[in-house]
Amino acid sequence: MTKRSDEWALATKLVREGTMRSQFGETAEAMYLTSGYAYDNAEQAAARMAGDEEGYVYSRYGNPTNQMLAERLTALEGAETCRVTSSGMGAISSAMIAPCSAGDRVVAASALFGSCRHICSTILPRYGVETEFVNGSDLDAWKRALSKPTRLVLIESPSNPLLEAVDIAAVAELAHAAGALLVVDNVFATPVLQKPLELGADIAVYSATKHMDGQGRVLLGAILGKSDFIEEHIDPWLRHTGPAASPFNAWVVLKGLETLDLRVKQACANAAVLADAIAAHPNVRAVHYPGREDHPHHHIHKKQMSSGGTLIAFSVKGARAEAFKVLNSLRLVDISNNLGDTKSLACHPCSTTHRALSEEEQAEMGLDESWIRFSVGLEDVDDLRRDLDGALSAL
Numbered sequence: 001m002t003k004r005s006d007e008w009a010l011a012t013k014l015v016r017e018g019t020m021r022s023q024f025g026e027t028a029e030a031m032y033l034t035s036g037y038a039y040d041n042a043e044q045a046a047a048r049m050a051g052d053e054e055g056y057v058y059s060r061y062g063n064p065t066n067q068m069l070a071e072r073l074t075a076l077e078g079a080e081t082c083r084v085t086s087s088g089m090g091a092i093s094s095a096m097i098a099p100c101s102a103g104d105r106v107v108a109a110s111a112l113f114g115s116c117r118h119i120c121s122t123i124l125p126r127y128g129v130e131t132e133f134v135n136g137s138d139l140d141a142w143k144r145a146l147s148k149p150t151r152l153v154l155i156e157s158p159s160n161p162l163l164e165a166v167d168i169a170a171v172a173e174l175a176h177a178a179g180a181l182l183v184v185d186n187v188f189a190t191p192v193l194q195k196p197l198e199l200g201a202d203i204a205v206y207s208a209t210k211h212m213d214g215q216g217r218v219l220l221g222a223i224l225g226k227s228d229f230i231e232e233h234i235d236p237w238l239r240h241t242g243p244a245a246s247p248f249n250a251w252v253v254l255k256g257l258e259t260l261d262l263r264v265k266q267a268c269a270n271a272a273v274l275a276d277a278i279a280a281h282p283n284v285r286a287v288h289y290p291g292r293e294d295h296p297h298h299h300i301h302k303k304q305m306s307s308g309g310t311l312i313a314f315s316v317k318g319a320r321a322e323a324f325k326v327l328n329s330l331r332l333v334d335i336s337n338n339l340g341d342t343k344s345l346a347c348h349p350c351s352t353t354h355r356a357l358s359e360e361e362q363a364e365m366g367l368d369e370s371w372i373r374f375s376v377g378l379e380d381v382d383d384l385r386r387d388l389d390g391a392l393s394a395l
């Protein structure tokens with residue numbers, strides 16, 4: 001039996017929602033490592049395959065552990081339904097490709113996770129889908145780009161790596177007027193801080209690899225939205241192309257979700273303190289933290305995100321050599337392109353996550369060699385502050 005109540009608050013849902021106990025009454029969610037399912041008789045097999053009887057048929061189509069995770073995520077997001085996938089890119093590529101056909105048009109914000117940008121710039125055009133990039137924070141640019149019929153719009157807010165804001169509600173209205181679906185990659189904000197569907201988006205996509213697992217262990221993705229859209233477009237795509245989530249990974253993320261609210265709130269509290277400390281350092285040129293009033297898009301972040309988030313971007317005085325020197329002087333924080341982990345992680349976007357972009361494309365985003373992206377974890381905030389201060393003072 002599945003536990004569920006619409007009256008539960010977020011913290012309760014994160015611990016309880018979707019739990020499906022077996023006949024053994026286990027307290028923790030069971031991990032169903034099975035690819036197939038046995039039937040009582042041939043008639044039942046035929047009925048299940050025909051869809052006349054409820055039940056599992058094959059783990060590429062569905063699995064009880066994955067189902068528990070999907071239900072917990074549905075409750076967390078306030079969506080109608082959810083499908084989980086092998087990775088965040090499995091979710092985003094499916095959500096983008098499945099509803100599109102040759103001749104369709106896609107508009108995306110130019111500041112996107114590298115692989116999302118690659119899908120728009122390289123993969124979709126090969127299949128006859130025209131794509132256009134716009135500056136995500138420029139509403140006039142959105143109005144111009146969405147003056148033509150459009151199938152799909154993809155945005156990320158806060159964006160990677162400079163944490164710029166896209167006004168989700170405003171872009172949703174423009175997208176809908178152009179006949180488009182709005183897909184929001186909500187990884188940086190997490191559903192604890194920002195709810196794209198409530199702001200008017202049609203689909204929210206996640207890399208659960210980040211804050212949802214939150215402990216740097218597994219890859220997993222999720223697609224959330226209306227049941228009719230998911231059933232019409234996403235289910236056939238997932239079933240026949242096969243980016244199914246591993247039930248082991250789904251189980252790890254289920255356990256991760258139980259502490260998501262606590263972890264994200266504590267990491268945000270640490271990030272707020274560290275953003276101020278970084279901004280006050282004489283070797284720092286600029287800090288982008290959505291929770292600080294000097295962030296160029298603070299007013300937009302503030303109306304759609306309940307706190308400043310767990311990521312900070314900062315520019316050191318100098319260029320690549322100085323940024324590398326700071327990274328190499330960190331003793332506690334790891335150099336890693338991952339994010340949303342209990343361990344604080346820092347990277348140099350120009351030479352790693354955004355390496356594939358041309359210099360002009362980087363400049364268009366406001367990115368240059370002096371920037372460092374910092375994902376704040378759960379270490380003691382004073383230890384982190386000392387580590388950052390020591391690394392910045394090494395310049």
Ligand SMILES: *Cc1c(COP(=O)(O)O)cnc(C)c1O
Nearest residue numbers: 087088089113187207209219220
């Ligand atoms: C990590 C990430 C992805 C991709 O997720 P994977 O789980 O690595 O496939 C997509 N979008 C954003 C914003 C990310 O941070």
